[in-house]
Amino acid sequence: MAMAALETKTFAWHDGMLLGYAPMDAVHEEFVLQIDVLLRAPAPAILDALDALAVHAREHFSDEEAWMAETDFPARACHVAEHAAVLTSIEGVRRRVAAGEAEAARRLARALADWFPGHADYLDAPLAQWICKRRLGGTPVVVRRRIPASDPVVNA
Ligand SMILES: [Fe+2]
Numbered sequence: 275m276a277m278a279a280l281e282t283k284t285f286a287w288h289d290g291m292l293l294g295y296a297p298m299d300a301v302h303e304e305f306v307l308q309i310d311v312l313l314r315a316p317a318p319a320i321l322d323a324l325d326a327l328a329v330h331a332r333e334h335f336s337d338e339e340a341w342m343a344e345t346d347f348p349a350r351a352c353h354v355a356e357h358a359a360v361l362t363s364i365e366g367v368r369r370r371v372a373a374g375e376a377e378a379a380r381r382l383a384r385a386l387a388d389w390f391p392g393h394a395d396y397l398d399a400p401l402a403q404w405i406c407k408r409r410l411g412g413t414p415v416v417v418r419r420r421i422p423a424s425d426p427v428v429n430a
């Protein structure tokens with residue numbers, strides 16, 4: 275079917291996803307990897323991949339919520355609500371996959387791949403900037419290109 279060709283088959287991390295707070299960026303890279311693993315998982319591996327994603331998501335979201343609390347981030351409600359909705363979806367899909375509906379896991383992975391960039395841009399990025407301002411005294415400097423060591427401008 276034509277629709278199938280448009281469906282997300284992989285989800286790859288790229289530097290455009292960096293937000294400038296290194297612990298959050300590391301968690302996000304892992305999240306993207308876990309989604310990709312679930313997207314590609316052969317049928318016998320789907321349940322394990324889904325469980326690994328669930329463990330990751332709980333830690334990922336609880337880390338961010340702890341950072342919000344520690345730094346008195348002012349606008350938490352929307353962000354926490356999105357996290358909670360994702361965890362609820364994962365739990366629901368886990369039950370359906372355990373009942374034999376493996377395709378639900380792939381649909382979830384595609385939905386998360388669609389959801390994550392917007393969540394990162396609109397909710398995680400302001401948190402990253404807030405933490406950097408609070409902890410480092412400035413907005414994050416995001417270096418998205420690797421500059422060769424031989425670059426004459428850098429080494430001047
Ligand atoms: Fe996040």
Ligand SMILES: [Fe+2]
Nearest residue numbers: 338353397398
């Ligand atoms: Fe988040």
